[in-house]
Structure formats: structure tokens, C-alpha cells
Amino acid sequence: AGRVELPIQLPFEFADISRISILACGTAYFAGFVAKYWFETYANLPVDVDIASEFRYRAAPLRPGDVSIFVSQSGETADTLASLRHAREKGQHIVSVVNVATSSIARDSDVVVPTLAGPEIGVASTKAFTAQLSVLACLAIAAGRARGALSAIQERALVQALNEVPQLMIKALELEHESEPLARQLSESSNMLFLGRGTSYPLALEGALKLKELSYIHAEGYAAGELKHGPIALIDDTCPVVVIAPHDHLFQKTASNMQEVAARKGRIILISDATRERAACALEAHIPMPSMHPFTNPLVYAVPVQLLAYHTAVFMGTDVD
């Protein structure tokens, strides 16, 4: 009905907190990293996002009464659980976004927001990632409303955008034929880069992780603007560069990074709802995405990113599960 209704009672008011810390590992960390952008943009709430295995050994100052969110599919990741216990000692409210409702992390939390993704069979987190994003998106909207950062009309627009995600994901899945032939080319590479800006940056990190994990090809994710600060040296005609660039307010900036890549003969695979022409440089391939509200880009763009890794692995004969 155009509103986010959390199925749980929070033991704090979003309006009363000054900061959220999000702690997780691997893919769950990247979901938390996307959420950082959402909480900042839609709830005007400062967010620290940290890899749990680093956080637990740091002396990050935590204000008692603030909120720490733990994201975990299994709910059993040792570093995430240890971070949770550390945060509790520091007087944080403990919220977990977990898939396994009976897990240790769920049991040790003040509030559990379940992802309800069903059992995760494969090692590579895919449906868990998109389910984590969905839950975190709802929390960001709820925080935005509670803090007066979002009007009812703005909330309705974001909820409607979320409601459109299943249809958009179906469209993205129908583009599978675009990533299949690319897999053969990618499988011949030893190194790949993934670039993105805004919420597409954590998605670029996730794309690189998924490719490494499934196909054993070395890949790195970078914020597109960081390219010129070192990694551009890696680019030549043997290096595919996957650019995740929805046609939003950041597109032109990312297009200029693509042009830098093209100037070094990098082989650009653009995932975007923008036309090829808008990139204004040579592309090896373009996966043409449907257009959507920028809020939901990471949920839907995760699909082609996962399919690229999947098909590359299948083509190479590695075990995707």
C-alpha cells in the first residue's frame, strides 16, 4: 500500500540514533555497503560499513544507544558473530539481517529481520545477496520516514520502485542470451576489472568476487573514479572491463572513465540502460538493461553480474555450486 511496515518491533527509534554500523563478511558485506548509500541518501543517517574480521580487531568508537546491523546468510560466520558480541559490549542495539532464523547471530540479536530466501545450497551467495538488499532497502525507507527525511509521497515512490523489482528481474533474466556468448571470451582472460560508481561500486566489488569464486579468474572491483589512481596501468587489450553504469546522474562521469579505458584498448562490457552511443567510446559488448528507479538499480543489476560469473564458470567447466 505504498508504505514500509516492518514485521518487527524495533527497540529504538531511528530518529534518536546518530549512526549505524553495518558489519558483515564477503557478499553480505557488499550488501551492507550498498545499504550505506541508501541510509545516507534516504534517511540522512551516517553509516559506517566494515568487514567484520577487521572491525573486531579495531577500536572503533561506538556511541551507546546507536545501532549495529549484522548481515549474514548463515548467521554463523565467526567474525560477524564476534563483532556482534563486541558491539553489544559497547552498548549498541543489535539488529541482524539473517537467512537462518535459528542461527547464533539471530539468537544473539535484539531484533532479527529475516531475509526469507530459503535454504542457500550453493557456496556462492546469489539469492541471499538480493534478499539482503531487499531487507536493507526496507530498513532504509523505514529510517527515512522515522527521521523525517522522506515524505509519504517519497516513501510511496520508493515502495513502488521496490514492488517493480520482480518484473525488472524477470526482464534482466530474459537477457541471459547476452551474457552467454560473452562467457567464452571472458574465459580466455586471466584478469578482469569491474567498475561502478555510487551503489554500482559495491556491486562491482560483488561482481569481481563472484567471478573469482566461480570461475577462478582473477578480478578486481573498483570505484570508477579510482581507476586513474593506479589500476588503469593494468588495462590493455587482454583485460575485459565490466562497467556497471545505470543511466542516472552519475552516468556521464562513468562514461568518461570508459573513454579512458577505451583509449588503452581495454575491452569494455557495459551493463546499462543507456544506449551504446551514450558511452561515446568503443564497446566490446553492451548488456541493455531495462530502465528503473535509481534506488533499485543494485537489486536488478545484480542479475546480469551474477549471470556473467555463472556462464563463465559453466563454460570453463568449474563447479558453480
Ligand code: M6R
Ligand atoms: O553466511 P554469511 O553471509 O555470513 O557468509 C559471509 C561470506 O562468507 C559469504 O557472503 C561469501 O562471501 C559468499 N558465499 C560469496 O559468494
